[in-house]
Amino acid sequence: MQRELTCINCPMGCQLSVTLEGGDVKNVEGATCKKGIDYAKVECTNPTRIVTSTIRLKGAPLCALPVKTEAPIPKGKIAECMQALKGIEISAPVSIGAIIIENICGTGINIIATRGI
Amino acid sequence: MKKVDVAIIGGGPAGLAAAIGAKRRGIENIIIIEREANLGGILNQCIHNGFGLHTFSEELTGPEYASRYIDEIKKEGIPFLLDTTVLDVTPDKKIIAVNSSGLIELEAKAVILAMGCRERPRGALNIPGTRPAGIYTAGTAQKFVNIDGYLPGKEAVILGSGDIGLIMARRLTLEGAKVKAVIELMPYSGGLKRNIVQCLDDYGIPLKLSHTITEIKGNERVTGVTVSKVDEKLLPIPGTEEYIPCDTILLSVGLIPENELSKNAGAMLSNITGGPTVNESLQTSTEGVFACGNVLHVHDLVDFVSEESMRAGESAALYVLGEQAATQAAIKLEPAGGVRYTVPSTIDPGNIKDKIDIRFRVGNVYKNKYIAAYFDGQLELRRKRLVMAPGEMETISFPKEVFDKYPGTGTITMTIEG
Numbered sequence: 001m002q003r004e005l006t007c008i009n010c011p012m013g014c015q016l017s018v019t020l021e022g023g024d025v026k027n028v029e030g031a032t033c034k035k036g037i038d039y040a041k042v043e044c045t046n047p048t049r050i051v052t053s054t055i056r057l058k059g060a061p062l063c064a065l066p067v068k069t070e071a072p073i074p075k076g077k078i079a080e081c082m083q084a085l086k087g088i089e090i091s092a093p094v095s096i097g098a099i100i101i102e103n104i105c106g107t108g109i110n111i112i113a114t115r116g117i
Numbered sequence: 118m119k120k121v122d123v124a125i126i127g128g129g130p131a132g133l134a135a136a137i138g139a140k141r142r143g144i145e146n147i148i149i150i151e152r153e154a155n156l157g158g159i160l161n162q163c164i165h166n167g168f169g170l171h172t173f174s175e176e177l178t179g180p181e182y183a184s185r186y187i188d189e190i191k192k193e194g195i196p197f198l199l200d201t202t203v204l205d206v207t208p209d210k211k212i213i214a215v216n217s218s219g220l221i222e223l224e225a226k227a228v229i230l231a232m233g234c235r236e237r238p239r240g241a242l243n244i245p246g247t248r249p250a251g252i253y254t255a256g257t258a259q260k261f262v263n264i265d266g267y268l269p270g271k272e273a274v275i276l277g278s279g280d281i282g283l284i285m286a287r288r289l290t291l292e293g294a295k296v297k298a299v300i301e302l303m304p305y306s307g308g309l310k311r312n313i314v315q316c317l318d319d320y321g322i323p324l325k326l327s328h329t330i331t332e333i334k335g336n337e338r339v340t341g342v343t344v345s346k347v348d349e350k351l352l353p354i355p356g357t358e359e360y361i362p363c364d365t366i367l368l369s370v371g372l373i374p375e376n377e378l379s380k381n382a383g384a385m386l387s388n389i390t391g392g393p394t395v396n397e398s399l400q401t402s403t404e405g406v407f408a409c410g411n412v413l414h415v416h417d418l419v420d421f422v423s424e425e426s427m428r429a430g431e432s433a434a435l436y437v438l439g440e441q442a443a444t445q446a447a448i449k450l451e452p453a454g455g456v457r458y459t460v461p462s463t464i465d466p467g468n469i470k471d472k473i474d475i476r477f478r479v480g481n482v483y484k485n486k487y488i489a490a491y492f493d494g495q496l497e498l499r500r501k502r503l504v505m506a507p508g509e510m511e512t513i514s515f516p517k518e519v520f521d522k523y524p525g526t527g528t529i530t531m532t533i534e535g
Contacts, residue, residue: 008311012504050166052178064266066164066180082291096184115180
């Protein structure tokens with residue numbers, strides 16, 4: 001299987017052609033440096049992202065509390081994670097870095113507050 | 118009239134770092150004046166991650182990045198006024214501000230302009246069509262979603278591929294809206310590569326380069342847009358129209374430094390950046406008035422804003438303490454051949470400590486070209502770049518010794534060649 005990617009390591013934005021065989025990266029073409037090859041491997045085998053969003057906040061002038069996953073979670077879990085954050089409500093005060101939800105969607109990663117209010 | 122040593126207009130990333138810079142150089146009598154209810158400026162609504170990679174070697178969200186500086190301000194005991202709008206700054210550094218307790222008059226030995234920038238609005242674009250509800254700048258939509266907790270619409274088209282537009286494409290998608298397309302007039306995006314990949318490609322949002330909105334439809338509320346392809350002269354090509362139904366249009370079509378106060382202070386403005394012209398100390402054409410951050414020129418990365426603003430704070434401190442070098446004949450920096458502008462635009466080598474960073478933007482996408490610097494016509498520096506783009510700010514550093522090599526230089530020409 002072929003996959004086309006744009007490398008994000010620098011403004012060059014190399015167009016990478018990745019050859020996959022049974023989920024393993026067999027070949028990466030188009031990278032002008034090693035970073036591109038590493039990026040392609042991670043993106044094609046275990047892509048992860050930090051998810052940032054907001055949850056409802058009560059008892060403060062601000063209505064939304066910004067939160068994030070403490071570490072990157074698998075890309076495939078983003079939608080599930082967003083769904084889990086819906087309907088969550090918290091009351092001020094909240095301190096920055098406070099754990100809001102433990103082990104979000106079974107990822108082993110916590111949702112934490114990114115602002116103290 | 119209350120007297121202060123350094124007054125800082127704006128409590129965003131630039132103002133906070135400038136205050137810390139001034140304090141570290143021994144200034145005690147500082148005031149930060151902020152018009153919003155919180156310090157931190159635009160960072161408070163930039164809840165996405167990616168801030169601080171250069172400064173802290175970690176990926177912070179906007180509020181987290183801001184809190185590092187706000188904590189420092191509080192630890193240092195630097196005074197600040199919130200909910201206070203500066204109305205005027207005079208060339209002799211008198212400041213008039215207003216808040217709920219009335220009018221405030223201040224006299225400052227040095228002023229640091231750190232007011233940031235504004236988004237270019239619809240009115241500046243001449244898009245034909247009706248004037249319905251549902252048209253917002255990307256930053257306004259960002260505030261609705263991230264601060265106020267409202268989704269501005271269900272089906273959006275984003276005009277312009279600046280970073281805020283890209284970030285909002287992802288944000289709206291995550292919150293359940295459908296982003297139909299991002300429309301970009303130029304043949305390249307004005308946003309960072311990483312944002313194109315992680316905000317558009319990740320969610321299958323199409324980026325239509327060399328396209329523009331040629332009509333907005335809808336009476337009460339936006340009902341759709343007509344999008345057309347443009348030619349090399351950026352003019353719409355008849356027959357390429359495509360109708361996209363939507364209820365919301367976000368504009369991410371450029372940022373304009375907010376310099377009304379700078380003008381009052383007598384600072385000369387660059388017609389390229391829209392910000393003041395400054396020397397190596399980030400001092401404007403008005404003595405004792407300094408500028409930093411997005412009010413000076415629009416940055417891509419907050420890390421560079423902080424670094425630049427820290428220097429502005431230090432320079433203001435040296436000015437107040439009378440420790441700035443006597444002005445030697447300043448060297449003029451001349452942008453040429455693809456370099457649109459430089460910050461600073463003049464250099465007094467006497468005020469350079471170890472090195473000076475020259476920041477600039479190029480006017481086009483260049484691959485495998487060189488950045489070159491000529492000291493009165495003599496080639497001093499030639500640096501290869503695999504790629505340069507208008508959306509990515511460039512930096513070239515000159516060590517202090519370079520200036521000793523060329524005494525009496527009148528002009529340094531910065532150009533793209535090869």
